[in-house]
Amino acid sequence: DLIAAGKIGDRKDADGRITGVQDDPASLIKLTKDFPDQAQVQLFAIPRLLALGGAPQVTEALALAERAAARFSVEPAFARMAVRAAASLRDWERLRTAARELSKRSFGTDPEAAAADAQASLNLNQFQGIRETLAPHLESARATPDNPVSLTIIDTLARTLVLTDRSPASNGRDAAALLREFPNITNPG
Numbered sequence: 574d575l576i577a578a579g580k581i582g583d584r585k586d587a588d589g590r591i592t593g594v595q596d597d598p599a600s601l602i603k604l605t606k607d608f609p610d611q612a613q614v615q616l617f618a619i620p621r622l623l624a625l626g627g628a629p630q631v632t633e634a635l636a637l638a639e640r641a642a643a644r645f646s647v648e649p650a651f652a653r654m655a656v657r658a659a660a661s662l663r664d665w666e667r668l669r670t671a672a673r674e675l676s677k678r679s680f681g682t683d684p685e686a687a688a689a690d691a692q693a694s695l696n697l698n699q700f701q702g703i704r705e706t707l708a709p710h711l712e713s714a715r716a717t718p719d720n721p722v723s724l725t726i727i728d729t730l731a732r733t734l735v736l737t738d739r740s741p742a743s744n745g746r747d748a749a750a751l752l753r754e755f756p757n758i759t760n761p762g
Contacts, residue, residue, distance in 0.1 A: 615641040649678040669693035684710040688725040
């Protein structure tokens with residue numbers, strides 16, 4: 574273990590978190606490139622780089638997460654990092670790719686993967702399948718309306734309903750009915 578051997582960070586704190594590594598982009602990027610085969614190093618550095626924010630750091634975090642996801646093909650954490658970075662960058666194609674990879678790695682049960690896939694499809698004006706993607710997660714979203722993933726599910730479904738139901742009889746009633754269930758909903762995207 575590189576961390577235990579003192580090659581990365583000075584020590585672990587009481588909760589097992591690595592300490593002693595500066596959270597600056599250059600050192601985090603170097604760390605991931607120096608130890609590309611160490612999942613623990615990637616899991617340490619990529620989220621920190623993503624948390625620093627700013628387009629250059631998030632863009633680099635996305636590329637590193639995609640690389641780590643390819644290298645560690647069963648670990649969902651790297652696909653999840655790619656989802657979050659691509660969503661932050663509003664890179665809809667890469668978001669959809671990462672979301673589908675996360676869904677595959679979580680056996681289709683991850684609501685964040687479904688929300689991201691639907692959000693990407695909506696923003697790419699590819700509406701087919703959005704309702705079906707979100708349907709299994711709607712009750713959970715209703716039960717936890719303050720959860721950011723739930724908000725994305727409800728918002729994306731409502732926008733899809735408005736954009737795809739052009740019948741004069743409906744006039745957006747399905748979306749309005751859905752949103753009445755959530756009076757404090759805001760647009761998370």
